[in-house]
Amino acid sequence: MVGVREMDVLLLGASGRIGHRIADELLARGHRVTGVSRSGEIADGNDSDFVAVAGDATDAGDVAKLATGHDAIASALGPGDDADPDVLTTMVRAVTEGARRAGVARLVWTGGAGGLEVESGTRLIETEDFPEEWKPVASAAIDALDVLREADDLDWTYLAPAALIEPGERTGEYRTAEGELVTDEGGESYITMEDFAVALADELEDPQGIHTYLATGY
Numbered sequence: 443m444v445g446v447r448e449m450d451v452l453l454l455g456a457s458g459r460i461g462h463r464i465a466d467e468l469l470a471r472g473h474r475v476t477g478v479s480r481s482g483e484i485a486d487g488n489d490s491d492f493v494a495v496a497g498d499a500t501d502a503g504d505v506a507k508l509a510t511g512h513d514a515i516a517s518a519l520g521p522g523d524d525a526d527p528d529v530l531t532t533m534v535r536a537v538t539e540g541a542r543r544a545g546v547a548r549l550v551w552t553g554g555a556g557g558l559e560v561e562s563g564t565r566l567i568e569t570e571d572f573p574e575e576w577k578p579v580a581s582a583a584i585d586a587l588d589v590l591r592e593a594d595d596l597d598w599t600y601l602a603p604a605a606l607i608e609p610g611e612r613t614g615e616y617r618t619a620e621g622e623l624v625t626d627e628g629g630e631s632y633i634t635m636e637d638f639a640v641a642l643a644d645e646l647e648d649p650q651g652i653h654t655y656l657a658t659g660y
């Protein structure tokens with residue numbers, strides 16, 4: 443995009459499957475990225491605009507310290523396979539409080555698709571085919587959105603992947619919808635992690651969904 447200002451972005455969860463693709467996308471656009479994980483060990487391809495740091499996203503003090511001086515915070519935090527999914531709500535509380543203390547207003551959160559409506563009044567998580575094993579994390583991600591909704595003093599966006607998100611091609615094409623699952627012509631809800639990273643970087647550069655549960659897909 444012409445005329446986009448370079449940003450300093452604090453990226454929480456930069457070592458994750460989605461997070462490292464967001465880092466790549468932001469760096470390719472000329473932004474500077476501070477990538478956070480608990481260990482601080484993040485493969486960065488030796489990009490001089492990338493700094494890897496250790497931090498705990500459940501600790502508001504850590505987040506405040508790390509976020510200071512950045513233009514925006516992006517999250518691709520997840521509970522991982524072992525942790526209690528409810529840690530997501532602890533993370534939202536710590537990140538929003540840390541953002542306030544650091545004076546950083548803009549926050550784009552990688553959320554879940556489970557709370558999106560598929561038809562009037564029905565959420566994806568309530569549909570018959572929704573896999574049982576995804577329910578705990580999907581439910582925790584809905585709770586995390588409820589916590590974020592209490593933080594309207596911040597310019598938050600809760601950006602949801604499609605029902606299915608996998609590594610794949612970067613096409614640069616995607617669609618968004620407010621609160622509704624995005625499906626393609628065949629009724630499938632899908633996005634690659636690469637195109638989700640495009641959507642997140644676009645949202646940081648040109649906000650379209652402040653205080654919004656924004657869904658992505660093809």
Ligand SMILES: NC(=O)c1ccc[n+]([C@@H]2O[C@H](COP(=O)([O-])OP(=O)(O)OC[C@H]3O[C@@H](n4cnc5c(N)ncnc54)[C@H](OP(=O)(O)O)[C@@H]3O)[C@@H](O)[C@H]2O)c1
Pocket residue numbers: 454455456457458459460461478479480481482497498499500518519520521522523552553554555556579583602603604605606607
């Ligand atoms: N269809 C959907 O709705 C859908 C599908 C997939 C994913 N998602 C959501 O997208 C998000 C990212 O998914 P993913 O698969 O990329 O997750 P992931 O690969 O498990 O990555 C999670 C990231 O969070 C970091 N992290 C975890 N706890 C932390 C803490 N206390 N402090 C700092 N960093 C911490 C991890 O780093 P360390 O472990 O190194 O600290 C890692 O970088 C998740 O919230 C997930 O629920 C939604």
